Amino acid sequence: MFRILTQRVLGQSLLQQGIRPGAVASASRCFASAAKDLTVREALNSALNEEMSADPRVLLMGEEVGEYQGAYKITKGLLDKYGPDRVLDTPITEAGFTGIAVGAAYHGLRPVVEFMTFNFAMQAIDHIINSAAKTYYMSAGQISVPIVFRGPNGAAAGVGAQHSQCYASWYASCPGLKVLAPYSSEDARGLLKAAIRDPDPVVFLENELLYGEAFPVSAEVLDSNFALPIGKAKIEREGKDVTITAFSKMVGFALKAAEILDKEGISAEVINLRSIRPLDRAAINASVRKTNRLVTVEEGFPQHGVGAEICTSVVEESFGYLDAPVERIAGADVPMPYAANLERLALPQVEDIVRAAKRACYRSVPMAAAV
Amino acid sequence: MASLLRNSGKITTTAGLIARPGFQGGRGFGLSSFSLFFSSPRRFQTTESESRVDSHCYDDEISQKFSVLGGKVPYTSGMRFTSELPEEKVPCYRVLDNNGQLIDSRNFAGISKEIAMKMYTDMVKLNTMDTIFYEAQRQGRISFYVTTTGEEAINIASAAALKIDDFIVPQYREPGILLWRGFTPQDFANQCFSNKFDDGKGRQMPVHYGSKKLNYFTVASTIASQLPHAVGAAYSLKMDGKDACVVGYFGDGGSSEGDFHAALNFAAVLEAPVIFLCRNNGWAISTPASDQFRSDGVVVKGQAYGVRSIRVDGNDALAMYSAVRSAREMAITEQKPILIEAVTYRVGHHTTSDDSTRYRPLEEIEWWQMARNPLTLYRKWLESNGWWNDEAEAELRSNSRKELLKAIQVAEKIEKPPVGDMFTDVYDAVPSNLFEQEKLLQQTVTRYPQDYPSDVPVRAVPSS
Numbered sequence: 118m119f120r121i122l123t124q125r126v127l128g129q130s131l132l133q134q135g136i137r138p139g140a141v142a143s144a145s146r147c148f149a150s151a152a153k154d155l156t157v158r159e160a161l162n163s164a165l166n167e168e169m170s171a172d173p174r175v176l177l178m179g180e181e182v183g184e185y186q187g188a189y190k191i192t193k194g195l196l197d198k199y200g201p202d203r204v205l206d207t208p209i210t211e212a213g214f215t216g217i218a219v220g221a222a223y224h225g226l227r228p229v230v231e232f233m234t235f236n237f238a239m240q241a242i243d244h245i246i247n248s249a250a251k252t253y254y255m256s257a258g259q260i261s262v263p264i265v266f267r268g269p270n271g272a273a274a275g276v277g278a279q280h281s282q283c284y285a286s287w288y289a290s291c292p293g294l295k296v297l298a299p300y301s302s303e304d305a306r307g308l309l310k311a312a313i314r315d316p317d318p319v320v321f322l323e324n325e326l327l328y329g330e331a332f333p334v335s336a337e338v339l340d341s342n343f344a345l346p347i348g349k350a351k352i353e354r355e356g357k358d359v360t361i362t363a364f365s366k367m368v369g370f371a372l373k374a375a376e377i378l379d380k381e382g383i384s385a386e387v388i389n390l391r392s393i394r395p396l397d398r399a400a401i402n403a404s405v406r407k408t409n410r411l412v413t414v415e416e417g418f419p420q421h422g423v424g425a426e427i428c429t430s431v432v433e434e435s436f437g438y439l440d441a442p443v444e445r446i447a448g449a450d451v452p453m454p455y456a457a458n459l460e461r462l463a464l465p466q467v468e469d470i471v472r473a474a475k476r477a478c479y480r481s482v483p484m485a486a487a488v
Numbered sequence: 489m490a491s492l493l494r495n496s497g498k499i500t501t502t503a504g505l506i507a508r509p510g511f512q513g514g515r516g517f518g519l520s521s522f523s524l525f526f527s528s529p530r531r532f533q534t535t536e537s538e539s540r541v542d543s544h545c546y547d548d549e550i551s552q553k554f555s556v557l558g559g560k561v562p563y564t565s566g567m568r569f570t571s572e573l574p575e576e577k578v579p580c581y582r583v584l585d586n587n588g589q590l591i592d593s594r595n596f597a598g599i600s601k602e603i604a605m606k607m608y609t610d611m612v613k614l615n616t617m618d619t620i621f622y623e624a625q626r627q628g629r630i631s632f633y634v635t636t637t638g639e640e641a642i643n644i645a646s647a648a649a650l651k652i653d654d655f656i657v658p659q660y661r662e663p664g665i666l667l668w669r670g671f672t673p674q675d676f677a678n679q680c681f682s683n684k685f686d687d688g689k690g691r692q693m694p695v696h697y698g699s700k701k702l703n704y705f706t707v708a709s710t711i712a713s714q715l716p717h718a719v720g721a722a723y724s725l726k727m728d729g730k731d732a733c734v735v736g737y738f739g740d741g742g743s744s745e746g747d748f749h750a751a752l753n754f755a756a757v758l759e760a761p762v763i764f765l766c767r768n769n770g771w772a773i774s775t776p777a778s779d780q781f782r783s784d785g786v787v788v789k790g791q792a793y794g795v796r797s798i799r800v801d802g803n804d805a806l807a808m809y810s811a812v813r814s815a816r817e818m819a820i821t822e823q824k825p826i827l828i829e830a831v832t833y834r835v836g837h838h839t840t841s842d843d844s845t846r847y848r849p850l851e852e853i854e855w856w857q858m859a860r861n862p863l864t865l866y867r868k869w870l871e872s873n874g875w876w877n878d879e880a881e882a883e884l885r886s887n888s889r890k891e892l893l894k895a896i897q898v899a900e901k902i903e904k905p906p907v908g909d910m911f912t913d914v915y916d917a918v919p920s921n922l923f924e925q926e927k928l929l930q931q932t933v934t935r936y937p938q939d940y941p942s943d944v945p946v947r948a949v950p951s952s
Contacts, residue, residue, distance in 0.1 A: 247708065
């Protein structure tokens with residue numbers, strides 16, 4: 118029936134196969150006959166636990182990850198199990214502990230660095246880019262950096278401008294980094310395990326509001342060998358009229374939008390990107406060649422965003438297949454306001470996605486009469 | 489003569505090895521008073537060091553439970569501000585006097601003749617390499633170069649005091665350590681000329697050397713970013729339980745970076761076996777040390793972070809050797825960081841893109857070149873032992889020069905790295921997009937050779 122990759126994922130064999138339009142290697146449908154419900158938090162915790170158990174070189178570093186069990190409880194229980202040598206509570210210096218983790222990675226350890234949010238990672242961005250991303254190249258392959266940077270990214274609820282930015286497009290523009298953005302618990306488990314096992318530096322963008330959300334997962338997902346390939350998107354919902362790409366929390370919104378569109382006779386195909394760098398251009402293009410219409414959805418700022426890259430990729434490779442201009446849904450081009458009503462207006466909502474899809478299908482509804 | 493430490497006065501030298509202890513002990517600080525300073529800070533009111541504690545404050549429950557500072561803190565009803573500068577600057581350890589004689593032979597542990605000789609010959613080779621490569625840059629044969637002139641003793645003596653398993657994390661003014669460990673003149677030249685034999689595959693500017701084999705981490709251009717890296721690497725060594733330490737080098741300018749503070753702080757907390765070796769050469773491009781910090785140099789910052797530290801005369805090869813050897817032993821056996829401030833002078837310009845006569849007097853440069861010149865000083869000591877003479881000097885200088893000139897000539901003629909090397913090592917495995925881009929580039933260069941330099945090695949790619 119539905120097969121997923123369960124062998125140890127190394128990443129390279131899949132990537133070297135090149136772009137094969139139409140063949141999305143491991144896209145698998147939702148496991149409807151689920152074994153149990155797993156929250157994203159539990160998925161991440163179990164992934165960290167299993168990888169730490171399997172490889173003594175894996176260690177965790179970050180603020181509050183140990184005694185406090187993690188600012189969002191993602192690392193709960195790990196200090197007790199693995200001890201303070203492998204779960205390090207760091208002083209408050211993102212630049213400092215990121216640099217230290219990178220140095221440890223240079224010397225053969227496999228650190229997983231937690232940022233309380235990726236907003237704070239800006240203090241460490243020199244080490245993420247100049248030290249982690251570029252060193253394998255600059256050292257001509259002598260020094261590898263098998264490090265994972267993880268933490269909540271993007272908007273939460275009522276946390277204001279300095280706690281709500283989405284960094285997907287910033288990191289995804291840098292060669293040397295891999296950038297992942299899980300949505301479901303299956304994504305969280307599979308991608309984090311793959312990230313920890315990957316020899317390259319990986320930026321792992323979680324979402325605070327998804328931590329508590331439960332998703333049904335199958336027994337295969339719960340197996341300790343489970344991992345998802347990096348660089349492959351997932352078709353969350355198949356459709357034939359319009360392609361909607363999304364990542365992280367917006368996948369949920371896109372799926373809701375697809376339900377609404379379905380009632381109005383528009384069959385939307387929802388792609389969960391999972392991997393922002395490398396972007397699964399093959400899957401996106403294959404989908405657009407099928408539907409001929411595209412809506413990109415992201416929470417982050419519009420300019421130079423993920424949607425802009427997806428649009429260009431489709432224009433470069435599948436221009437002749439487009440029947441309508443590409444629609445781009447993104448957050449408002451303002452620092453995130455705090456007041457609840459303003460915050461809601463600054464972020465994409467389900468209705469925005471529905472309207473964009475209708476515009477792409479030339480069934481646009483005038484703004485004044487919006488649903 | 490312009491004083492190197494311009495705050496005030498001169499630093500005193502000491503012939504004995506005195507380290508300023510940081511806080512003792514592991515997690516809890518077991519100090520009962522702050523009087524372990526070697527030079528006591530000026531206070532608003534002077535008091536006796538023993539009797540100034542109001543001892544009845546110690547035993548009450550509140551004081552005992554007040555553990556934020558990790559143990560007993562003496563209370564005082566006299567309000568005292570600790571002075572911003574110590575009464576006396578931290579003394580600077582040196583072994584050789586200005587005539588190259590041991591100041592106090594009791595305080596010098598000794599060195600084998602073999603190592604002593606290699607130290608000198610390597611210092612001369614380093615000095616010669618700098619002269620020749622600098623000239624090469626001026627002639628337009630390489631694009632850029634960074635000399636180590638004046639800091640040869642720091643480079644070579646510290647390398648000599650370490651072992652090959654000790655992991656080196658350099659800034660960019662420490663090629664001498666590579667030289668000591670076996671990097672050849674040809675290796676240096678190949679990197680500077682970015683030819684196909686460059687270990688760095690032509691990826692970086694000149695002087696950005698690196699060697700996994702010699703445990704010398706690749707030079708990056710970012711300032712002080714290597715210091716937290718050094719701590720992380722030391723942590724990894726600690727977990728491995730190896731009989732080795734990490735040495736992170738940096739300059740006076742680098743000590744202003746946030747990374748320096750995080751690194752020292754963390755190293756102390758993590759109890760990492762790392763030596764922080766500061767080459768305080770007085771200048772950060774055109775910024776003199778007096779504009780860089782207002783503390784008594786960098787050594788005092790060690791205690792601020794709970795790191796044992798020492799100030800050494802960086803131009804005294806034997807002092808450097810001695811201090812680094814002791815530091816290494818302490819770092820490994822006690823599993824804790826050590827800070828060494830090597831006081832020296834940057835005789836050359838910051839890099840070939842700099843003309844330092846624009847911001848400092850020529851007399852100052854010349855003075856340092858003459859007085860306490862690391863090579864001259866050390867040579868005097870070797871000669872006083874009967875281990876060196878003028879003939880040997882002339883021969884060494886001549887041979888080094890020839891070898892380096894030849895290395896440049898050879899390096900210049902070697903092919904540049906292949907175009908394919910541009911696309912590897914971005915990731916562990918070459919991703920498909922780079923695979924495609926490389927193919928396209930190879931085809932384009934082959935098809936339009938007139939648009940590309942003639943020395944770009946391409947591979948034939950079938951235009952499928």
